[in-house]
Amino acid sequence: MSCAVAVGRFDGVHRGHQFLLAEARQRAAGLPVVAYTFPPRGPSLLTLPAKVRLLRDHADEVVVAPWERIQDLSAEEFVGEELVARLGATVAVVGPDHRFGRDRAGDVATLQRLASPLNLAVHVVAPWRWEGEVVSAGRIRDLIARGEVDQAALLLGRPAWLAGSPTSGVKLARRLGYPTVNLDLAPELVRPRRGVYAAWVQWSLGESKALFYIGDRPTFPGLSPSAEVHLFTPPHGEVVGSVEVHLLSFLRPDERFADEKALARAIAQDRLRGEQILAGTHPPPRLLREAELRAPGAGL
Ligand SMILES: Cc1cc2nc3c(=O)[nH]c(=O)nc-3n(C[C@H](O)[C@H](O)[C@H](O)COP(=O)(O)O)c2cc1C
Numbered sequence: 074m075s076c077a078v079a080v081g082r083f084d085g086v087h088r089g090h091q092f093l094l095a096e097a098r099q100r101a102a103g104l105p106v107v108a109y110t111f112p113p114r115g116p117s118l119l120t121l122p123a124k125v126r127l128l129r130d131h132a133d134e135v136v137v138a139p140w141e142r143i144q145d146l147s148a149e150e151f152v153g154e155e156l157v158a159r160l161g162a163t164v165a166v167v168g169p170d171h172r173f174g175r176d177r178a179g180d181v182a183t184l185q186r187l188a189s190p191l192n193l194a195v196h197v198v199a200p201w202r203w204e205g206e207v208v209s210a211g212r213i214r215d216l217i218a219r220g221e222v223d224q225a226a227l228l229l230g231r232p233a234w235l236a237g238s239p240t241s242g243v244k245l246a247r248r249l250g251y252p253t254v255n256l257d258l259a260p261e262l263v264r265p266r267r268g269v270y271a272a273w274v275q276w277s278l279g280e281s282k283a284l285f286y287i288g289d290r291p292t293f294p295g296l297s298p299s300a301e302v303h304l305f306t307p308p309h310g311e312v313v314g315s316v317e318v319h320l321l322s323f324l325r326p327d328e329r330f331a332d333e334k335a336l337a338r339a340i341a342q343d344r345l346r347g348e349q350i351l352a353g354t355h356p357p358p359r360l361l362r363e364a365e366l367r368a369p370g371a372g373l
Protein backbone atom coordinates (compact mmCIF):
# COMPACT_ATOMS: atom_id res chain seq x y z
CA MET A 74 0.00 0.00 0.00
CA SER A 75 1.33 3.46 -0.70
CA CYS A 76 2.18 5.79 2.14
CA ALA A 77 3.96 9.00 3.09
CA VAL A 78 7.10 8.38 5.10
CA ALA A 79 9.14 10.53 7.50
CA VAL A 80 12.54 9.08 8.31
CA GLY A 81 14.91 9.65 11.22
CA ARG A 82 16.14 8.65 14.60
CA PHE A 83 13.47 10.91 16.10
CA ASP A 84 15.21 10.96 19.47
CA GLY A 85 12.93 12.88 21.83
CA VAL A 86 10.08 13.23 19.32
CA HIS A 87 10.70 16.95 19.94
CA ARG A 88 8.77 19.89 18.54
CA GLY A 89 10.87 19.92 15.35
CA HIS A 90 9.94 16.27 14.78
CA GLN A 91 6.30 17.01 15.60
CA PHE A 92 6.32 19.83 13.04
CA LEU A 93 7.90 17.53 10.43
CA LEU A 94 5.24 14.87 11.05
CA ALA A 95 2.46 17.48 10.79
CA GLU A 96 3.92 18.51 7.43
CA ALA A 97 4.01 14.84 6.40
CA ARG A 98 0.31 14.60 7.28
CA GLN A 99 -0.44 17.56 5.00
CA ARG A 100 1.68 16.25 2.14
CA ALA A 101 0.23 12.75 2.51
CA ALA A 102 -3.10 14.01 1.13
CA GLY A 103 -5.01 11.19 2.79
CA LEU A 104 -2.35 8.46 2.50
CA PRO A 105 -1.27 6.83 5.77
CA VAL A 106 1.71 8.54 7.43
CA VAL A 107 4.55 6.20 8.44
CA ALA A 108 7.26 7.27 10.89
CA TYR A 109 10.31 5.20 10.04
CA THR A 110 12.79 5.20 12.88
CA PHE A 111 15.83 3.46 14.34
CA PRO A 112 16.48 2.01 17.80
CA PRO A 113 18.29 4.38 20.22
CA ARG A 114 22.09 4.53 19.82
CA GLY A 115 24.23 6.31 22.37
CA PRO A 116 22.77 8.45 25.18
CA SER A 117 19.16 9.18 24.26
CA LEU A 118 16.13 11.15 25.40
CA LEU A 119 13.74 8.22 25.19
CA THR A 120 13.74 4.44 25.40
CA LEU A 121 12.49 2.69 22.29
CA PRO A 122 8.98 1.85 23.64
CA ALA A 123 8.51 5.45 24.79
CA LYS A 124 9.62 6.81 21.40
CA VAL A 125 7.29 4.45 19.55
CA ARG A 126 4.43 5.42 21.86
CA LEU A 127 4.99 9.14 21.18
CA LEU A 128 5.46 8.70 17.42
CA ARG A 129 2.08 6.93 17.36
CA ASP A 130 0.46 10.22 18.39
CA HIS A 131 1.71 11.79 15.15
CA ALA A 132 1.79 8.95 12.61
CA ASP A 133 -0.55 6.16 11.55
CA GLU A 134 2.19 3.59 11.69
CA VAL A 135 5.63 3.39 13.27
CA VAL A 136 8.30 1.19 11.72
CA VAL A 137 11.43 0.44 13.73
CA ALA A 138 14.23 -0.50 11.36
CA PRO A 139 16.56 -3.16 12.73
CA TRP A 140 20.15 -1.91 12.44
CA GLU A 141 21.34 -5.34 11.36
CA ARG A 142 19.27 -5.15 8.21
CA ILE A 143 19.76 -1.58 7.15
CA GLN A 144 23.19 -0.50 8.43
CA ASP A 145 24.99 -1.76 5.33
CA LEU A 146 22.52 -0.42 2.77
CA SER A 147 23.90 2.33 0.54
CA ALA A 148 21.84 5.51 0.20
CA GLU A 149 20.51 4.19 -3.10
CA GLU A 150 19.55 0.79 -1.67
CA PHE A 151 17.94 2.40 1.34
CA VAL A 152 15.63 4.54 -0.77
CA GLY A 153 14.92 1.91 -3.45
CA GLU A 154 14.66 -1.24 -1.37
CA GLU A 155 13.61 -0.05 2.04
CA LEU A 156 11.44 3.04 1.51
CA VAL A 157 9.92 2.35 -1.89
CA ALA A 158 9.89 -1.45 -2.30
CA ARG A 159 9.30 -2.62 1.31
CA LEU A 160 7.30 0.29 2.66
CA GLY A 161 5.54 1.42 -0.50
CA ALA A 162 6.42 5.08 0.07
CA THR A 163 5.25 7.48 -2.62
CA VAL A 164 5.93 10.60 -0.53
CA ALA A 165 9.02 11.24 1.65
CA VAL A 166 9.19 14.19 4.04
CA VAL A 167 12.54 15.14 5.59
CA GLY A 168 14.30 18.07 7.22
CA PRO A 169 17.08 19.88 5.31
CA ASP A 170 19.88 18.26 7.35
CA HIS A 171 18.61 14.73 6.88
CA ARG A 172 21.32 12.10 6.13
CA PHE A 173 20.74 8.47 5.34
CA GLY A 174 22.31 5.28 4.02
CA ARG A 175 25.64 3.67 4.95
CA ASP A 176 27.98 6.18 6.64
CA ARG A 177 25.16 8.74 6.36
CA ALA A 178 26.41 9.30 2.82
CA GLY A 179 23.04 10.40 1.38
CA ASP A 180 21.71 13.92 1.85
CA VAL A 181 18.59 15.73 0.66
CA ALA A 182 20.05 16.29 -2.84
CA THR A 183 20.83 12.54 -3.10
CA LEU A 184 17.28 11.73 -2.02
CA GLN A 185 15.80 14.06 -4.63
CA ARG A 186 18.02 12.59 -7.36
CA LEU A 187 17.18 8.98 -6.42
CA ALA A 188 13.49 9.67 -5.93
CA SER A 189 12.37 10.94 -9.32
CA PRO A 190 12.78 7.68 -11.29
CA LEU A 191 11.14 5.81 -8.38
CA ASN A 192 7.98 7.89 -8.44
CA LEU A 193 8.71 9.17 -4.94
CA ALA A 194 7.77 12.78 -4.18
CA VAL A 195 10.25 14.41 -1.79
CA HIS A 196 9.32 17.33 0.45
CA VAL A 197 11.97 19.15 2.43
CA VAL A 198 10.61 21.11 5.38
CA ALA A 199 12.22 24.21 6.86
CA PRO A 200 13.74 23.42 10.26
CA TRP A 201 11.57 24.29 13.22
CA ARG A 202 13.26 26.89 15.42
CA TRP A 203 12.89 28.10 18.96
CA GLU A 204 14.09 31.62 19.73
CA GLY A 205 15.98 31.66 16.44
CA GLU A 206 17.86 28.40 16.93
CA VAL A 207 17.07 25.12 15.20
CA VAL A 208 15.63 22.58 17.62
CA SER A 209 17.65 19.37 17.68
CA ALA A 210 17.87 16.31 19.88
CA GLY A 211 21.54 17.11 20.56
CA ARG A 212 20.65 20.56 21.90
CA ILE A 213 18.01 19.03 24.20
CA ARG A 214 20.41 16.33 25.42
CA ASP A 215 22.93 19.08 26.33
CA LEU A 216 20.28 21.08 28.20
CA ILE A 217 19.33 18.03 30.28
CA ALA A 218 22.97 17.21 31.01
CA ARG A 219 23.27 20.81 32.32
CA GLY A 220 20.14 20.50 34.45
CA GLU A 221 18.22 23.01 32.34
CA VAL A 222 15.13 20.83 32.25
CA ASP A 223 12.66 23.72 32.02
CA GLN A 224 14.37 24.86 28.79
CA ALA A 225 14.42 21.28 27.53
CA ALA A 226 10.65 21.06 28.11
CA LEU A 227 10.06 24.06 25.84
CA LEU A 228 11.84 22.29 22.99
CA LEU A 229 10.32 18.88 23.70
CA GLY A 230 6.75 20.05 24.17
CA ARG A 231 6.63 18.04 27.42
CA PRO A 232 8.92 17.57 30.44
CA ALA A 233 12.26 15.78 30.22
CA TRP A 234 11.71 12.12 31.04
CA LEU A 235 13.50 9.22 32.71
CA ALA A 236 12.51 5.62 33.37
CA GLY A 237 13.92 2.95 35.61
CA SER A 238 13.14 -0.01 37.81
CA PRO A 239 13.06 0.04 41.60
CA THR A 240 16.12 -1.36 43.37
CA SER A 241 16.81 -1.78 47.05
CA GLY A 242 18.61 1.06 48.81
CA VAL A 243 20.56 0.93 52.05
CA LYS A 244 17.51 2.17 54.04
CA LEU A 245 19.34 5.30 55.07
CA ALA A 246 16.73 7.58 53.55
CA ARG A 247 14.07 6.27 55.93
CA ARG A 248 16.31 7.14 58.86
CA LEU A 249 16.74 10.63 57.41
CA GLY A 250 12.95 10.94 57.51
CA TYR A 251 12.63 10.95 53.71
CA PRO A 252 11.93 7.46 52.40
CA THR A 253 12.90 6.96 48.78
CA VAL A 254 12.49 4.49 45.97
CA ASN A 255 15.93 3.85 44.49
CA LEU A 256 15.97 3.50 40.73
CA ASP A 257 18.07 1.61 38.29
CA LEU A 258 17.75 4.00 35.34
CA ALA A 259 17.46 2.68 31.79
CA PRO A 260 21.09 2.67 30.62
CA GLU A 261 20.42 4.26 27.23
CA LEU A 262 18.96 7.47 28.70
CA VAL A 263 20.91 10.73 29.01
CA ARG A 264 21.69 11.39 32.68
CA PRO A 265 20.59 14.79 33.96
CA ARG A 266 22.97 17.00 35.91
CA ARG A 267 23.57 15.66 39.43
CA GLY A 268 21.30 17.24 41.98
CA VAL A 269 17.70 17.56 43.12
CA TYR A 270 14.64 18.12 40.91
CA ALA A 271 10.91 18.68 41.38
CA ALA A 272 9.22 15.86 39.47
CA TRP A 273 6.08 13.90 38.69
CA VAL A 274 6.56 10.16 39.15
CA GLN A 275 4.35 7.37 37.79
CA TRP A 276 4.37 3.62 38.37
CA SER A 277 1.92 0.87 37.51
CA LEU A 278 -0.50 1.50 40.34
CA GLY A 279 -0.06 5.16 41.07
CA GLU A 280 1.49 8.55 40.57
CA SER A 281 2.80 11.27 42.84
CA LYS A 282 4.49 14.61 43.02
CA ALA A 283 8.06 13.96 44.10
CA LEU A 284 11.67 15.01 44.53
CA PHE A 285 14.15 13.26 42.25
CA TYR A 286 17.77 12.99 43.38
CA ILE A 287 20.65 11.84 41.21
CA GLY A 288 24.16 12.05 42.58
CA ASP A 289 27.22 10.63 44.27
CA ARG A 290 25.86 10.92 47.83
CA PRO A 291 29.01 12.82 48.85
CA THR A 292 27.74 13.15 52.43
CA PHE A 293 28.30 9.43 52.84
CA PRO A 294 31.76 8.46 51.57
CA GLY A 295 31.69 4.81 50.67
CA LEU A 296 28.14 4.81 49.28
CA SER A 297 27.80 4.39 45.54
CA PRO A 298 26.06 6.97 43.32
CA SER A 299 22.28 6.71 43.25
CA ALA A 300 19.10 7.88 41.56
CA GLU A 301 16.08 7.97 43.83
CA VAL A 302 12.64 9.48 44.24
CA HIS A 303 10.99 10.74 47.40
CA LEU A 304 7.23 10.52 46.75
CA PHE A 305 4.97 13.16 48.36
CA THR A 306 2.06 10.69 48.27
CA PRO A 307 3.49 7.46 49.63
CA PRO A 308 2.47 4.37 47.67
CA HIS A 309 0.24 1.66 49.12
CA GLY A 310 2.69 -1.21 49.24
CA GLU A 311 5.83 -1.67 47.18
CA VAL A 312 6.47 0.19 43.96
CA VAL A 313 7.08 -2.49 41.34
CA GLY A 314 7.53 -2.50 37.57
CA SER A 315 8.84 0.44 35.57
CA VAL A 316 8.87 3.91 37.09
CA GLU A 317 8.55 7.05 34.95
CA VAL A 318 10.07 10.34 36.16
CA HIS A 319 9.09 13.66 34.54
CA LEU A 320 11.59 16.36 35.57
CA LEU A 321 9.93 19.75 35.98
CA SER A 322 12.56 21.92 37.61
CA PHE A 323 16.15 21.77 38.87
CA LEU A 324 16.32 22.75 42.54
CA ARG A 325 19.99 22.50 43.54
CA PRO A 326 23.24 20.68 42.81
CA ASP A 327 24.44 17.56 44.66
CA GLU A 328 26.16 18.69 47.85
CA ARG A 329 28.32 17.31 50.61
CA PHE A 330 26.75 18.06 53.99
CA ALA A 331 28.52 18.00 57.37
CA ASP A 332 26.21 15.32 58.74
CA GLU A 333 22.86 13.58 58.35
CA LYS A 334 21.02 16.35 60.21
CA ALA A 335 22.26 19.02 57.80
CA LEU A 336 21.26 16.84 54.83
CA ALA A 337 17.79 16.26 56.33
CA ARG A 338 17.34 20.04 56.77
CA ALA A 339 18.33 20.60 53.13
CA ILE A 340 15.85 17.96 51.96
CA ALA A 341 13.12 19.62 54.05
CA GLN A 342 13.83 22.85 52.12
CA ASP A 343 13.84 20.93 48.83
CA ARG A 344 10.46 19.51 49.71
CA LEU A 345 8.98 22.95 50.44
CA ARG A 346 10.26 24.32 47.14
CA GLY A 347 9.18 21.20 45.30
CA GLU A 348 5.67 21.51 46.69
CA GLN A 349 5.51 25.16 45.60
CA ILE A 350 6.70 24.38 42.09
CA LEU A 351 4.42 21.40 41.65
CA ALA A 352 1.33 23.08 43.15
CA GLY A 353 -1.38 23.31 40.51
CA THR A 354 0.49 21.10 38.02
CA HIS A 355 -1.07 17.96 36.59
CA PRO A 356 0.67 14.65 35.95
CA PRO A 357 2.07 14.58 32.39
CA PRO A 358 0.81 11.80 30.10
CA ARG A 359 2.56 8.49 30.71
CA LEU A 360 4.98 7.42 28.01
CA LEU A 361 4.83 3.73 28.85
CA ARG A 362 1.67 1.75 28.33
CA GLU A 363 0.13 -0.22 31.17
CA ALA A 364 1.44 -3.52 29.81
CA GLU A 365 5.03 -2.25 29.82
CA LEU A 366 4.58 -0.79 33.27
CA ARG A 367 3.21 -4.02 34.70
CA ALA A 368 5.62 -6.52 33.27
CA PRO A 369 8.88 -6.17 35.22
CA GLY A 370 11.88 -6.29 32.92
CA ALA A 371 9.73 -5.87 29.83
CA GLY A 372 12.35 -3.70 28.11
CA LEU A 373 11.89 -0.12 29.23
C1 LIG B 1 15.61 14.99 47.78
C2 LIG B 1 16.92 14.36 48.10
C3 LIG B 1 18.08 15.14 48.08
C4 LIG B 1 19.31 14.59 48.41
N1 LIG B 1 20.42 15.37 48.38
C5 LIG B 1 21.63 14.85 48.72
C6 LIG B 1 22.80 15.64 48.74
O1 LIG B 1 22.80 16.82 48.36
N2 LIG B 1 23.96 15.08 49.13
C7 LIG B 1 24.04 13.77 49.50
O2 LIG B 1 25.11 13.32 49.87
N3 LIG B 1 22.95 12.96 49.45
C8 LIG B 1 21.75 13.49 49.08
N4 LIG B 1 20.63 12.70 49.06
C9 LIG B 1 20.81 11.28 49.08
C10 LIG B 1 20.76 10.67 50.43
O3 LIG B 1 22.09 10.59 50.81
C11 LIG B 1 20.12 9.34 50.17
O4 LIG B 1 18.74 9.49 50.19
C12 LIG B 1 20.59 8.35 51.14
O5 LIG B 1 21.87 8.02 50.77
C13 LIG B 1 19.63 7.18 51.18
O6 LIG B 1 20.08 6.03 50.62
P1 LIG B 1 19.13 4.77 50.50
O7 LIG B 1 17.96 5.15 49.62
O8 LIG B 1 20.02 3.78 49.84
O9 LIG B 1 18.68 4.40 51.85
C14 LIG B 1 19.40 13.22 48.73
C15 LIG B 1 18.23 12.43 48.72
C16 LIG B 1 17.00 12.99 48.42
C17 LIG B 1 15.77 12.14 48.42
Ligand SMILES: Nc1ncnc2c1ncn2[C@@H]1O[C@H](COP(=O)(O)OP(=O)(O)O)[C@@H](O)[C@H]1O
Pocket residue numbers: 080081082083084088089090092093166167168169170171172198199200201202207208209210
Ligand atom coordinates in the same frame (compact mmCIF):
# COMPACT_ATOMS: atom_id res chain seq x y z
N1 LIG C 1 13.94 21.27 14.08
C1 LIG C 1 13.52 20.48 13.07
N2 LIG C 1 12.58 20.94 12.22
C2 LIG C 1 12.13 20.17 11.20
N3 LIG C 1 12.57 18.94 10.94
C3 LIG C 1 13.51 18.42 11.78
C4 LIG C 1 14.02 19.16 12.89
N4 LIG C 1 14.94 18.40 13.53
C5 LIG C 1 15.00 17.24 12.85
N5 LIG C 1 14.15 17.26 11.79
C6 LIG C 1 13.93 16.22 10.80
O1 LIG C 1 13.25 15.13 11.41
C7 LIG C 1 13.70 13.90 10.86
C8 LIG C 1 14.22 13.05 11.97
O2 LIG C 1 15.14 13.81 12.73
P1 LIG C 1 16.48 13.26 13.36
O3 LIG C 1 16.25 11.89 13.77
O4 LIG C 1 16.91 14.22 14.42
O5 LIG C 1 17.41 13.47 12.13
P2 LIG C 1 18.36 12.48 11.37
O6 LIG C 1 17.65 11.17 11.25
O7 LIG C 1 18.56 13.19 10.06
O8 LIG C 1 19.60 12.45 12.19
C9 LIG C 1 14.78 14.27 9.83
O9 LIG C 1 14.17 14.32 8.56
C10 LIG C 1 15.25 15.63 10.28
O10 LIG C 1 15.78 16.38 9.21
